[in-house]
Amino acid sequence: MSTTEVENYPGFPEGVTGPELMERMRQQALRWGAELYEEDVVSVDFSKRPFEIKSEDRTMRANAIILATGATAKRLRIPSEEKFWSKGISACAICDGASPAFAQKELAVVGGGDSACEEAIYLTKYASKVHLLVRGEEMRASKAMRDRVLDSSDVIVHYNTSVEDAAGNAQGFLESLKLVNTKTNESIPEPLKVAGMFYGIGHTPNTKFLDSQLGTDEDGFIIVSDHDKTSTSVEGVFSAGDVHDKEWRQAITAAGSGCQAAISTERYLQMNKLLKEVKMMDTKDAKEEIEAAKKKEAEAPKKKTHEPAIDADNFDIDRQKHQGQYALRKLYHESPRPLVVMYTSPTCGPCKRLKPMLSTVLDEYEKSIHYVEIDIAKDPEIAESAGIMGTPCVQVFKDKARVAVINGVKMKSEYRKIFSEQLIESSAA
Numbered sequence: 378m379s380t381t382e383v384e385n386y387p388g389f390p391e392g393v394t395g396p397e398l399m400e401r402m403r404q405q406a407l408r409w410g411a412e413l414y415e416e417d418v419v420s421v422d423f424s425k426r427p428f429e430i431k432s433e434d435r436t437m438r439a440n441a442i443i444l445a446t447g448a449t450a451k452r453l454r455i456p457s458e459e460k461f462w463s464k465g466i467s468a469c470a471i472c473d474g475a476s477p478a479f480a481q482k483e484l485a486v487v488g489g490g491d492s493a494c495e496e497a498i499y500l501t502k503y504a505s506k507v508h509l510l511v512r513g514e515e516m517r518a519s520k521a522m523r524d525r526v527l528d529s530s531d532v533i534v535h536y537n538t539s540v541e542d543a544a545g546n547a548q549g550f551l552e553s554l555k556l557v558n559t560k561t562n563e564s565i566p567e568p569l570k571v572a573g574m575f576y577g578i579g580h581t582p583n584t585k586f587l588d589s590q591l592g593t594d595e596d597g598f599i600i601v602s603d604h605d606k607t608s609t610s611v612e613g614v615f616s617a618g619d620v621h622d623k624e625w626r627q628a629i630t631a632a633g634s635g636c637q638a639a640i641s642t643e644r645y646l647q648m649n650k651l652l653k654e655v656k657m658m659d660t661k662d663a664k665e666e667i668e669a670a671k672k673k674e675a676e677a678p679k680k681k682t683h684e685p686a687i688d689a690d691n692f693d694i695d696r697q698k699h700q701g702q703y704a705l706r707k708l709y710h711e712s713p714r715p716l717v718v719m720y721t722s723p724t725c726g727p728c729k730r731l732k733p734m735l736s737t738v739l740d741e742y743e744k745s746i747h748y749v750e751i752d753i754a755k756d757p758e759i760a761e762s763a764g765i766m767g768t769p770c771v772q773v774f775k776d777k778a779r780v781a782v783i784n785g786v787k788m789k790s791e792y793r794k795i796f797s798e799q800l801i802e803s804s805a806a
């Protein structure tokens with residue numbers, strides 16, 4: 378979940394951040410025996426029983442499946458979008474807004490729904506001014522959200538306005554937007570000078586990997602039965618949350634939908650005599666198990682966790698994983714190995730997803746690659762000099778030259794390929 382503050386989740390009177398809510402749910406699932414694999418599913422086969430699910434790392438079989446893959450932010454696809462992607466254009470204000478490149482600059486958000494309003498308000502923390510570009514006569518957002526935007530002196534709303542294209546500065550970063558008046562269809566002569574443009578124009582469901590094995594609507598959203606709002610066109614496959622829900626898209630409605638899907642799945646397994654009961658741990662056993670796991674984690678060599686901020690007293694070049702600018706400087710100048718740097722920010726949901734994934738891949742290169750994590754909120758000057766305009770961003774250096782930049786969260790294979798290429802080139806040199 379990449380939203381920042383969740384104000385409407387019951388039980389959190391002060392609100393809760395999206396990443397924290399996810400972490401709490403994760404811990405709760407683990408406590409009750411769920412096994413979590415943080416990897417991308419590349420394909421499914423619903424023609425076989427049990428169903429087959431393939432990731433890059435394993436093939437699993439399941440008598441029933443709940444699909445809860447959510448939806449991804451849409452893009453405008455203006456002509457120079459690729460040119461300025463992560464160089465000023467972004468689909469996630471929450472992830473990228475803290476970038477030093479946007480600090481005290483004028484920024485734009487496209488869209489008139491709740492997402493766009495939420496992004497515009499969020500960006501006022503960093504920007505000198507936020508322009509909300511709404512293509513219609515009015516905003517479609519809820520009244521509460523609209524009012525927050527209209528009450529803010531830092532947000533300027535431009536109605537009947539859409540973006541035709543973008544232009545950049547000499548360094549290749551976004552500098553201005555070419556706008557169109559949607560009422561007259563005429564270009565607006567004066568470009569809008571902004572350092573960043575963020576999309577808040579809706580979402581596309583993450584259903585491509587299903588390869589048309591399930592009924593979806595014309596936009597790709599899974600079609601669920603009217604009867605339980607969770608059964609799909611394939612018996613034994615259920616859907617939960619934003620992957621089918623176009624309308625409500627709230628954390629609480631997605632959680633409720635997950636609960637409905639879980640109960641429907643249990644009923645299905647029971648009816649088909651496929652239910653294997655996992656005996657719940659009683660409270661005493663559960664507590665003991667959690668304590669034992671915590672103890673084990675504390676005692677384990679710090680292999681998978683990243684080290685605390687490093688300084689001259691505790692820097693150790695033999696260690697693979699580091700944090701902070703001191704380690705970055707030391708390794709950049711002194712390490713003979715390829716150096717992987719991951720730029721993160723505290724409110725970035727995708728960063729939380731990428732960290733354990735990248736850590737697992739890096740474990741395969743324990744003696745051959747160095748790694749540093751930089752929090753752009755703690756080390757803004759480093760992020761600025763590295764040209765970071767969004768997180769997560771992974772950069773790879775070899776012999777002090779930047780050889781690869783990977784924005785966002787990619788499949789493990791993509792990171793492996795880039796790391797291995799650097800090692801092959803090193804050994805060939």
Ligand code: NDP
Pocket residue numbers: 453487488489490491492493495511512513516517518519539577578579580623624625626627
């Ligand atoms: P919506 O579909 O509600 O809104 C999309 C917005 O983008 C609309 O204003 C639409 O304009 C505009 N748009 C779409 N395509 C383009 C385009 N090509 N060019 C310019 N503008 C475009 O999506 P949201 O993501 O905002 O919200 C989805 C759901 O999630 C809603 O139910 C919302 O309530 C919920 N939500 C709630 C939040 C909260 O309460 N905290 C936060 C975020 C979302 P037009 O109106 O003209 O079609």
